[in-house]
Amino acid sequence: xxxxxxxxxxxxxxxxxxxxxxxxxxxxxxxxxxxxxxxxxxxxxxxxxxxxxxxxxxxxxxxxxxxxxxxxxxxxxxxxxxxxxxxxxxxxxxxxxxxxxxxxxxxxxxxxxxxxxxxxxxxxxxxxxxxxxxxxxxxxxxxxxxxxxxxxxxxxxxxxxxxxxxxxxxxxxxxxxxxxxxxxxxxxxxxxxxxxxxxxxxxxxxxxxxxxxxxxxxxxxxxxxxxxxxxxxxxxxxxxxxxxxxxxxxxxxxxxxxxxxxxxxxxxxxxxxxxxxxxxxxxxxxxxxxxxxxxxxxxxxxxxxxxxxxxxxxxxxxxxxxxxxxxxxxxxxxxxxxxx
Numbered sequence: 061x062x063x064x065x066x067x068x069x070x071x072x073x074x075x076x077x078x079x080x081x082x083x084x085x086x087x088x089x090x091x092x093x094x095x096x097x098x099x100x101x102x103x104x105x106x107x108x109x110x111x112x113x114x115x116x117x118x119x120x121x122x123x124x125x126x127x128x129x130x131x132x133x134x135x136x137x138x139x140x141x142x143x144x145x146x147x148x149x150x151x152x153x154x155x156x157x158x159x160x161x162x163x164x165x166x167x168x169x170x171x172x173x174x175x176x177x178x179x180x181x182x183x184x185x186x187x188x189x190x191x192x193x194x195x196x197x198x199x200x201x202x203x204x205x206x207x208x209x210x211x212x213x214x215x216x217x218x219x220x221x222x223x224x225x226x227x228x229x230x231x232x233x234x235x236x237x238x239x240x241x242x243x244x245x246x247x248x249x250x251x252x253x254x255x256x257x258x259x260x261x262x263x264x265x266x267x268x269x270x271x272x273x274x275x276x277x278x279x280x281x282x283x284x285x286x287x288x289x290x291x292x293x294x295x296x297x298x299x300x301x302x303x304x305x306x307x308x309x310x311x312x313x314x315x316x317x318x319x320x321x322x323x324x325x326x327x328x329x330x331x332x333x334x335x336x337x338x339x340x341x342x343x344x345x346x347x348x349x350x351x352x353x354x355x356x357x358x359x360x361x362x363x364x365x366x367x368x369x370x371x372x373x374x375x376x377x378x379x380x381x382x383x384x385x386x387x388x389x390x391x392x393x394x395x396x397x398x399x400x
Contacts, residue, residue: 069099070169072227073146074154077130077138078118079108079396081156084275085117089125091159097166102126106142108133133395136239136249143230143238152227161271168227171217171267178232178262179254181223182270184211188358193278195363198353200276205349205371210266217267221306222254224274236260243300245382245392248293255297255305283367284374291378295385296392309379315342316376346372 074092078085085105092103105118108130118127128145130138143151150172152165161167164182171180186201188194199205201213211224233239236256239249254264277283294309304310319338326334346368347361353368354361385392 069097069166070150070173071099071101071148072097072150072152072165072169073101073142073148074103074152074165075139075142075146076103076105076154076156077108077135077142078105078110078114078156079133080110080112081114082110082112082117084156085114087159088154088156089118089121091162091164092154093121093123093125094162095160095165096162097169099169100124100165101148102146104128104142104145106130106138106145108138132241134241134246134249136241136244136246136394139239139249140241143233146230149230150227151230151233153225155225155274158272158274164270164272165227167267167270171265171270172227172229175217175263175265175267177219177265178257178260179223179226179228180265180267180270181211181226182266182272183214183268184224185271185273186276187273188278189275190278191358191360192280192363192367193276194358195353195360195367196276196278196283198356198359198364199367199371202349202353204353205368214266215268217265217269219263220266221258221264222251223264223266224250225272226250226254232257232262240300242394243296243392244394245289245293245296246394246396247289248296251293251305252297252300255301258305280366280370283370287371287374288378288381291375291380292382292385292392293378294375295379295382298382299386299392309375312372312376313379314376315372316380342369342372 103125105125106128107115115127118125128141130141139153152168168180186197188197203213210220239253244252258264277286298304319335322338323335326332346365350361350365350368353359353364
């Protein structure tokens with residue numbers, strides 16, 4: 061779609077949390093500096109203490125790019141720091157693992173104004189850079205891989221439960237308490253904020269014309285750790301609110317719990333082969349989905365099957381790990397690496 065830049069553009073501050081993003085920061089900032097919106101006042105790179113050269117690369121940019129320190133390290137803390145430091149009322153939250161269409165900001169602001177929503181966001185369009193990464197991209201763009209999380213695959217503008225990243229007015233977020241830096245597992249901050257916004261009466265709007273491309277995990281181990289953490293995130297939100305913002309995380313949790321239960325029954329009845337029943341059932345269903353995803357260019361069905369299993373089982377295992385923390389009174393990790 062062609063977007064016409066307003067003669068009187070809305071002023072906005074872009075906030076970008078970073079931590080050791082040397083591999084991605086140049087392409088990300090290049091795309092942000094190429095935006096067609098003339099009202100961008102600043103790009104605040106809020107860094108949690110990078111040691112890989114990210115900070116030096118950011119400082120060398122100059123212009124509207126400004127480095128801001130984030131002593132508390134996490135993305136949630138970075139967003140609160142950035143919102144407080146921003147010169148403008150409208151905040152565009154971005155991620156370093158992405159590149160943005162030239163009209164990303166202008167389209168975000170147009171949707172924010174025209175929809176009247178509290179927060180607007182676009183689709184998360186993944187790009188695989190390896191053979192396995194392409195399989196991950198296919199899986200995470202499919203409802204069979206991600207369930208009803210519509211920001212992964214929606215093709216029409218609509219109100220949703222949660223969105224990826226987001227553009228909003230400062231007061232919209234500060235009035236509900238900002239991003240939670242302490243009670244949640246790290247990486248839970250966006251979906252939990254969207255839950256509080258909806259509870260306060262705001263709408264969350266997804267508009268696929270807000271275009272960007274995201275680089276998902278390209279290796280098996282990284283994908284497994286990511287989805288285990290996502291499952292823990294959902295448990296931390298459950299602990300905080302005593303309810304789930306949405307119930308789709310229970311599907312992978314039920315998969316794991318059901319398989320374990322069948323295994324226990326099989327051992328108790330001296331029929332351990334019973335555990336093969338849910339595994340074969342899952343494998344058959346996932347295999348059919350993987351074959352369908354394998355029809356996409358560059359996607360091997362066997363890699364898609366592995367990526368599906370990692371996303372589903374990792375999420376389920378992580379959720380039960382989080383429930384274990386709740387039951388034993390252990391705190392969630394507000395920082396990556398298990399540091400609170």
